[in-house]
Amino acid sequence: MAETPEGAPIWADATFPDIEAAKSFYGDVLGWSYGESSPEFGNYTQAYADGKAVAAVSPPMPGQDAPAAWCLYLATSDASATAGKVRDSGGQVLMEPMQVGNFGTMVLAADPGGTVFGIWQPDTHKGFEAQAVPGAxxxxxxxxxxxxxxxxxxxxxxxxxxxxxxxxxxxxxxxxxxxxxxxxxxxxxxxxxxxxxxxxxxxxxxxxxxxxxxxxxxxxxxxxxxxxxxxxxxxxxxxxxxxxxxxxxxxxxxxxxxxxxxxxx
Known part of the structure; x- marks a missing residue:
């Protein structure tokens, strides 16, 4: 798979208070099927369109009372350096660079206007396996x-x-x-x-x-x-x-x- 350019969208996921209801809804509307949930990663569950990984859903982290929302991740080759740029440019780092198993490193950030977005430095998880096809x-x-x-x-x-x-x-x-x-x-x-x-x-x-x-x-x-x-x-x-x-x-x-x-x- 071609490497995602620096700054291009690389992945999307969402947290839902009722993950089973979310899976049922998006399965119906977008035709998604789902992989096994990963208890070691907070029951994070990948969604697939025609066998290709296109997004993921998960319940909120324990103690987190955040509303249901989608998050877009932008590609980086250096999550720590990009987090530094977020701070230097007037944004906020909401979650410091965190390695997610051998999948990659993630950051959650917000721009100066409060727009929340993710940053993803891929390792084994390269991001979207399909784009711009039904369900993706x-x-x-x-x-x-x-x-x-x-x-x-x-x-x-x-x-x-x-x-x-x-x-x-x-x-x-x-x-x-x-x-x-x-x-x-x-x-x-x-x-x-x-x-x-x-x-x-x-x-x-x-x-x-x-x-x-x-x-x-x-x-x-x-x-x-x-x-x-x-x-x-x-x-x-x-x-x-x-x-x-x-x-x-x-x-x-x-x-x-x-x-x-x-x-x-």
């Missing part, structure tokens, strides 16, 4: 009320070039590694209740967006936005039955012209 991760966006802070912070950690969308109605940027766009950044508008913190919204690929939304809402999810067709695909934003935000996208159903982007700064 496809895309992610930093949703923040402090876009200028995110746009300054993340390029200090990774070799991102920031490009902004040329649209007065929307404050949206993308982070590129070379010619590859790897992450989006969206300014949260007043449509978001003030109690909703900044977060990373992960997109999972589906064969049919409308069918996935129908299945998800039937299973107790709340539709937040969409379905809507775009130049990137037909997508919708949801909260799962335990409150974790995620989106689904059918990348084969596109509509409209690609937006114009300009270099930020």
């Amino acid at each position: 991760f496809c895309w992610a966006e930093v949703f923040t009320r402090a876009p200028e802070k995110s746009d300054a912070f993340f390029p200090r950690l990774f070799p991102y070039k920031v490009k902004k969308m040329e649209d007065e109605a929307i404050d949206f940027a993308v982070y590129n590694l070379g010619e590859d766009t790897v992450l989006g950044r969206m300014k949260m508008t007043d449509d978001f209740p003030p109690e909703v913190p900044s977060y990373v919204n992960v997109y999972f690929t589906v064969a049919d967006c409308d069918a996935a939304v129908a299945k998800a809402t039937e299973r107790g999810a709340v539709l937040r936005f969409g379905p809507m067709s775009s130049p990137f695909g037909r997508f919708a934003a949801l909260s799962d039955p335990q409150g974790a935000a995620f989106s689904v996208i059918d990348v084969t159903t596109t509509e409209g012209e690609m937006p114009s982007l300009r270099d930020a700064g």
Whole structure:
């Protein structure tokens, strides 16, 4: 498997108070099957799409009272050095570099606007075994009320070039590694209740967006936005039955012209 470039999304996982309910929900909506849970790693359980590892779910750590949420991990070749850059750039290290068996080393961090994300230095666990196929991760966006802070912070950690969308109605940027766009950044508008913190919204690929939304809402999810067709695909934003935000996208159903982007700064 090709090595994931520095700063590219490499993995996604989520903690759920009711892990069995989460497995059932995502199994139905995204077609996931699951590996054996690992008691020595807090019952961490990998999810598979067509036999390929695409994400993981786990219960909260003992004593942890965190809400259900997805976490996106960005690739690094040196977790300790990247954690240092987080501190030096005005972010917070929420969990110091921790070796996870022989799988790799993880860090949990937050940008200056409070957006929580993960950092993963792979060893035997190389990250996503598939992307942009049904059931697999496809895309992610930093949703923040402090876009200028995110746009300054993340390029200090990774070799991102920031490009902004040329649209007065929307404050949206993308982070590129070379010619590859790897992450989006969206300014949260007043449509978001003030109690909703900044977060990373992960997109999972589906064969049919409308069918996935129908299945998800039937299973107790709340539709937040969409379905809507775009130049990137037909997508919708949801909260799962335990409150974790995620989106689904059918990348084969596109509509409209690609937006114009300009270099930020």
